[in-house]
Structures are given as structure tokens and as C-alpha cells.
Amino acid sequence: MSLLRDRELSEAFDRAASAYDRLVALNPGYHAHLRRSARRLGLRRPGGGLRLLDLGCGTGASTRALVRAVPAAEIVAVDASAGMLERAVSKRWPPSVSFVHGSAERLAEAGVAGPFDAVFAAYLFRNVADPDTLLARVRGLLVPGGRLAVHEFTLSGRATDRAVWRAVCTGVVLPAGALAGDGELYRHLYRSVLGFDTAARFGERVRRAGFTRVRVLPMPGWQTGIVHTVVGAVPGAGR
Numbered sequence: 071m072s073l074l075r076d077r078e079l080s081e082a083f084d085r086a087a088s089a090y091d092r093l094v095a096l097n098p099g100y101h102a103h104l105r106r107s108a109r110r111l112g113l114r115r116p117g118g119g120l121r122l123l124d125l126g127c128g129t130g131a132s133t134r135a136l137v138r139a140v141p142a143a144e145i146v147a148v149d150a151s152a153g154m155l156e157r158a159v160s161k162r163w164p165p166s167v168s169f170v171h172g173s174a175e176r177l178a179e180a181g182v183a184g185p186f187d188a189v190f191a192a193y194l195f196r197n198v199a200d201p202d203t204l205l206a207r208v209r210g211l212l213v214p215g216g217r218l219a220v221h222e223f224t225l226s227g228r229a230t231d232r233a234v235w236r237a238v239c240t241g242v243v244l245p246a247g248a249l250a251g252d253g254e255l256y257r258h259l260y261r262s263v264l265g266f267d268t269a270a271r272f273g274e275r276v277r278r279a280g281f282t283r284v285r286v287l288p289m290p291g292w293q294t295g296i297v298h299t300v301v302g303a304v305p306g307a308g309r
Contacts, residue, residue, distance in 0.1 A: 214306020
């Protein structure tokens with residue numbers, strides 16, 4: 071199963087950026103689930119003095135979820151796709167939000183440096199070549215007690231959830247992507263979920279990276295067993 075990586079993937083997202091928000095809107099609960107994952111960071115409201123990293127922000131849906139959860143926090147949102155980032159920047163944001171064009175795996179080259187109080191990563195880790203190295207780098211960006219929330223399509227491992235994912239993709243996602251002229255990207259996204267960790271396996275990956283208090287939390291509704299939040303913390307005093 072071949073997947074897009076690095077520049078090929080960024081360029082595919084560039085081409086898909088103009089239609090991306092319309093297509094994800096076909097997913098019931100898409101934005102509500104991002105907000106739920108952002109709240110699962112457990113950061114106190116309103117978040118004054120907190121510095122957050124939104125890793126792989128896309129067109130800004132995950133950034134908006136962070137703003138809703140912690141409205142007074144400083145948020146640095148990063149994405150490797152210039153097209154997706156352009157869509158994000160075009161929206162209305164508070165002055166505490168800034169956007170940076172750069173790869174999650176090469177943040178220093180983009181001028182992004184810690185420390186951060188929390189990192190939020192939505193739909194990112196299954197699209198990187200080396201999730202373990204990225205987790206280690208994320209851990210190094212966080213303050214002692216800093217928190218991580220990964221919002222991701224990570225299947226439960228049950229055959230029924232895998233079947234639901236296949237049915238939704240073949241019946242809705244892939245035809246919609248093809249109609250928009252972005253079939254290559256949506257075939258990649260479909261396959262990337264099937265080839266990635268189960269939710270439990272990714273939770274273990276986060277533990278191996280040195281995070282504590284790791285929990286794997288499902289989403290409600292039809293995406294139970296398909297979308298999870300994996301949360302963890304860096305050892306040390308928290309805020």
C-alpha cells in the first residue's frame with residue numbers, strides 16, 4: 071500500500087486546499103470532535119500565560135478548537151502545506167494566534183522553538199514517516215508537566231470498525247475526493263488509516279516516548295472505535 075510522504079503529500083494538500091473545508095464538512099461531528107480533543111488537554115480557562123503549539127494545523131480547524139478551549143492562550147500553528155496554511159490565515163483570528171509554514175519534523179528550520187505548555191496534533195501522526203522521532207521531538211518542546219493531545223483516525227482493532235471505515239470511505243470520502251479532483255490525496259488518507267497503529271498501539275508508542283498519564287479516549291457516535299484522542303503529559307510539575 072503506497073502512501074504519499076513529505077513533499078508529495080504537501081503538494082497534494084496544496085492542490086486540495088480550496089475544497090478541503092467543504093469536504094470535511096461532510097463528516098458529521100468533525101469540528102465538535104476537534105473541540106472535544108482540545109478540551110481533553112485539560113488546560114485551565116481562559117489560559118492566560120499559556121503557550122500552545124498546533125502541529126499540522128491544516129486550514130485552521132484544529133486551531134479554532136484550541137481557541138475555543140483556551141481563548142487567552144498564545145497559539146503557534148504550523149503546517150507543511152502552503153495551500154492549507156493560506157486558507158487558515160485568511161480566516162479571522164485573535165492576535166494571540168500566529169501561523170508558520172514548516173514541516174512538523176523540521177520545526178527548528180521554520181523558526182519554531184519551545185518551550186510550550188501543550189501540543190495539539192490533529193490528523194498528523196499517521197502522515198509522518200517516523201512517528202517515534204516526532205514524538206521525541208514534541209516531548210522536548212514541552213515544559214515539565216506539559217501536555218500532549220493527539221486527535222487521530224486510529225482504529226480500535228475490531229473488524230467492525232475497520233469495515234465501517236472502508237464503507238464510509240468507498241461510499242462517500244473517495245467519490246467526493248474524486249469529484250473535487252483530489253482523488254490521489256483522499257486515497258492516501260483512506261489507506262493511511264488502514265496502515266497506521268490501532269488506538270491502543272499508538273497509546274503505547276506515546277508511553278515509550280516518555281509521556282506519562284497516557285489515556286486513549288474514544289469519540290462518541292459513529293466514529294467510536296475510529297477516531298480517538300490520545301493524551302499524555304511530560305513528567306514534572308504541571309500548570
